[in-house]
Amino acid sequence: MNIPQSNFKPLEPVLTEYAKIPGSLITILQKAQEIYGYLPKDVIYHIAEKVGTTPAEVMGVATFYSQFRLAPIGKYLIMACQGTACHVNGSERVSAAVSEYLGIESGETTEDGIFTLENVACLGCCSLAPVIMINGEAFGNLTPEKAVSILENLREKEEA
Amino acid sequence: MMRIVIGEGSCGIAAGALKVHKAIENALENKSKIEIGKTGCIGMCFLEPIVDIYDGKKLLRRLVRVSEEDAGAIVEAAETEDFSKIENIAISEEDEEFLSRQTRIALRHCGIIDPTSIEDYREEDGYKALKKVLETMTPEEVIEEIKISGLAGRGGAGFPTWFKWNAARQSKTEGKKYLICNADEGDPGAFMDRAVIESDPHSLIEGMLIGAYAIGAEEMIVYVRAEYPLAIKRLEKAIEQARENNLLGKNILGSGFSCEMIIKAGAGAFVCGEETALIESLEGKRGMPRIKPPFPAQRGYMDEPSNINNVETFANVAWILNNGGAAFAAMGTENSKGTKVFALTGKVKRSGLIEVPMGKTLREVIFDIGGGIRGEKEIKAVQLGGPSGGCIPKNLLDTVIDYRALAETGAIMGSGGMVVMDESTCMVGMAKFFLDFTALESCGKCVHCRIGTKRMQEILTRIVNGKGREGDIELLEELCEAVKDGALCGLGQTAPNPVLTTIKYFRNEYNAHINEHRCPAKECAAMLTYKIDEEKCRGCTLCAKKCPAKAISGEVKKPHIIDENLCVKCGACSKVCRFGAVKIL
Numbered sequence: 114m115n116i117p118q119s120n121f122k123p124l125e126p127v128l129t130e131y132a133k134i135p136g137s138l139i140t141i142l143q144k145a146q147e148i149y150g151y152l153p154k155d156v157i158y159h160i161a162e163k164v165g166t167t168p169a170e171v172m173g174v175a176t177f178y179s180q181f182r183l184a185p186i187g188k189y190l191i192m193a194c195q196g197t198a199c200h201v202n203g204s205e206r207v208s209a210a211v212s213e214y215l216g217i218e219s220g221e222t223t224e225d226g227i228f229t230l231e232n233v234a235c236l237g238c239c240s241l242a243p244v245i246m247i248n249g250e251a252f253g254n255l256t257p258e259k260a261v262s263i264l265e266n267l268r269e270k271e272e273a
Numbered sequence: 274m275m276r277i278v279i280g281e282g283s284c285g286i287a288a289g290a291l292k293v294h295k296a297i298e299n300a301l302e303n304k305s306k307i308e309i310g311k312t313g314c315i316g317m318c319f320l321e322p323i324v325d326i327y328d329g330k331k332l333l334r335r336l337v338r339v340s341e342e343d344a345g346a347i348v349e350a351a352e353t354e355d356f357s358k359i360e361n362i363a364i365s366e367e368d369e370e371f372l373s374r375q376t377r378i379a380l381r382h383c384g385i386i387d388p389t390s391i392e393d394y395r396e397e398d399g400y401k402a403l404k405k406v407l408e409t410m411t412p413e414e415v416i417e418e419i420k421i422s423g424l425a426g427r428g429g430a431g432f433p434t435w436f437k438w439n440a441a442r443q444s445k446t447e448g449k450k451y452l453i454c455n456a457d458e459g460d461p462g463a464f465m466d467r468a469v470i471e472s473d474p475h476s477l478i479e480g481m482l483i484g485a486y487a488i489g490a491e492e493m494i495v496y497v498r499a500e501y502p503l504a505i506k507r508l509e510k511a512i513e514q515a516r517e518n519n520l521l522g523k524n525i526l527g528s529g530f531s532c533e534m535i536i537k538a539g540a541g542a543f544v545c546g547e548e549t550a551l552i553e554s555l556e557g558k559r560g561m562p563r564i565k566p567p568f569p570a571q572r573g574y575m576d577e578p579s580n581i582n583n584v585e586t587f588a589n590v591a592w593i594l595n596n597g598g599a600a601f602a603a604m605g606t607e608n609s610k611g612t613k614v615f616a617l618t619g620k621v622k623r624s625g626l627i628e629v630p631m632g633k634t635l636r637e638v639i640f641d642i643g644g645g646i647r648g649e650k651e652i653k654a655v656q657l658g659g660p661s662g663g664c665i666p667k668n669l670l671d672t673v674i675d676y677r678a679l680a681e682t683g684a685i686m687g688s689g690g691m692v693v694m695d696e697s698t699c700m701v702g703m704a705k706f707f708l709d710f711t712a713l714e715s716c717g718k719c720v721h722c723r724i725g726t727k728r729m730q731e732i733l734t735r736i737v738n739g740k741g742r743e744g745d746i747e748l749l750e751e752l753c754e755a756v757k758d759g760a761l762c763g764l765g766q767t768a769p770n771p772v773l774t775t776i777k778y779f780r781n782e783y784n785a786h787i788n789e790h791r792c793p794a795k796e797c798a799a800m801l802t803y804k805i806d807e808e809k810c811r812g813c814t815l816c817a818k819k820c821p822a823k824a825i826s827g828e829v830k831k832p833h834i835i836d837e838n839l840c841v842k843c844g845a846c847s848k849v850c851r852f853g854a855v856k857i858l
Binding site: 135137138139142143174177178179180181195196197198200201202206234235236237238239240241242244251253257 | 283284286287288319321459460461462463464467500539540541542543554555556558559560575618619620624625656659690692694698703710716843844
């Protein structure tokens with residue numbers, strides 16, 4: 114098994130603050146993900162040791178919540194909203210077009226490591242439906258064509 | 274003092290409010306006579322970004338759909354008090370009705386005060402109720418006042434707030450009690466709680482403090498969805514301000530009452546909106562519901578007595594203590610008191626955040642406030658309560674907003690998602706949409722929910738794919754009853770509601786899918802056929818160029834043909850055709 118070699122140093126202050134406070138596992142995982150961008154396997158083992166639990170327990174929590182990622186993400190994280198308002202305003206076609214353009218499904222990253230696509234629950238910008246959010250910026254009132262042209266622009270920018 | 278105030282809730286920011294803010298700031302350079310400020314969610318999401326010009330506290334102009342280019346004209350108008358050049362972006366009288374027809378209690382400060390300023394909150398009688406409670410009332414008197422108000426849980430279940438508070442008050446412990454706020458607003462299509470926290474965080478803190486005093490809690494925890502970063506940021510700031518002002522911590526306002534407050538961010542699991550799952554998650558575990566009893570009031574967070582209410586419930590509390598429970602109870606119906614906040618979205622003209630007294634009809638909300646349906650289409654149904662709720666058809670739009678009346682339709686009051694649908698929405702597709710969601714979000718602890726929602730999802734999927742079988746409707750109904758009865762928590766028990774209500778009111782659509790392989794709303798791609806009308810087609814070739822599957826052929830200036838075997842039913846041809854020649858059958 115190929116276990117990555119992560120640098121635990123930036124995580125130490127987090128563990129010092131939270132490891133001994135009962136019920137802080139989710140908070141620790143959130144901070145770890147902020148540091149590493151995802152949860153590398155060795156980090157999970159390290160957290161388990163410091164918190165005084167098993168890696169299985171930590172994995173159980175990490176896989177239960179949709180926020181946690183076990184693989185690195187691309188430079189652009191595209192979150193395609195699947196909320197009700199987006200659904201009635203045609204989000205399915207938008208997501209399908211994005212998926213087809215990038216050649217990836219929800220949860221996957223393009224081979225060049227530039228785009229990650231995630232279908233997410235409601236982003237709460239319902240009046241702009243359908244919406245996708247790219248690295249935190251919302252793009253609303255989309256059509257499949259508009260969504261693809263936004264991605265085309267980003268790709269051009271990357272290739273330039 | 275002239276003030277330019279920009280609406281900076283999540284919706285406003287998504288529509289570009291921060292860019293507008295920056296542009297106005299630049300245009301304002303060296304004009305010290307004019308202040309620039311921000312406010313939270315005004316509620317009129319459909320008009321964002323919104324900029325208000327105030328003289329002191331008097332609103333002079335409300336400007337809508339503002340762009341960066343308008344900045345110069347806005348500053349000039351504020352300077353000269355001549356608004357003629359910005360009348361083109363001023364809100365129309367018609368759109369003003371969106372606000373004037375509402376009654377705002379939970380949202381009373383939203384879009385008015387600066388959410389990052391405790392002074393602004395104090396100027397609006399902020400923390401007055403807390404002071405009154407701490408100085409003049411016993412916990413029992415507070416609970417009594419809430420009982421008089423008739424306030425019920427705004428998270429959806431509608432359980433009387435006083436009853437929960439009283440149960441937690443009565444519970445004995447040698448440790449400490451906890452007051453928890455459920456801000457894990459997970460229903461797709463709902464954003465009431467986010468708006469309250471982003472726009473008026475101190476009203477949540479004040480409401481919670483009053484609740485904590487009433488039940489005798491020493492610690493308060495707000496469980497917020499991780500997807501709400503701005504709400505978390507503003508609440509953190511408000512907590513810090515409250516601490517600096519001795520409104521949190523030891524010996525609050527010299528009363529001898531001490532209480533701490535922390536925020537815990539959720540990590541994305543819908544089931545954590547269920548109170549016992551939320552407690553598990555607070556304890557750092559997988560968010561799986563516990564078996565009740567014991568109820569949280571007896572053994573909740575860390576096995577201590579805990580009370581959990583939703584954000585909107587707390588946002589009403591200070592108002593009730595300031596104005597009296599009777600004033601709150603004077604609004605509404607016999608069973609449902611006060612007001613309710615809804616996130617009105619979908620196919621309505623004016624979407625946004627609204628608050629109305631209980632007892633208004635759905636029709637009044639959708640047509641008088643929401644302005645009716647966008648475009649030329651007809652309303653078909655309205656969905657309340659998200660994945661736990663149901664679809665109410667148009668012939669029942671005169672149903673009043675009341676816990677019992679809404680439950681009688683098969684839907685629920687819910688936390689406040691109100692999604693309006695027109696004729697182009699397929700109701701079987703809608704049921705499938707919600708089951709896709711609940712099947713994914715089921716935590717897997719109990720068999721009925723884990724497997725039941727999955728089987729329902731499979732049946733609905735085959736129906737929308739044109740492969741429905743005879744007996745599928747009855748099978749769905751049977752499954753619905755079993756899941757309702759057998760599921761451990763609210764998620765599973767209510768998951769069948771979207772299916773049951775669509776079968777109840779739109780059985781003909783299910784039949785059309787199964788027996789005739791036809792989707793009456795023309796939404797289910799598998800059952801659509803695209804055909805070009807030879808009479809109308811001018812042979813412009815645009816559709817053939819747009820077709821991603823190269824399924825359209827034909828010579829220039831001659832009628833084109835779609836090869837059904839190649840057609841992927843994306844609808845691109847019908848969208849680009851300027852002659853209306855592409856027919857969807």
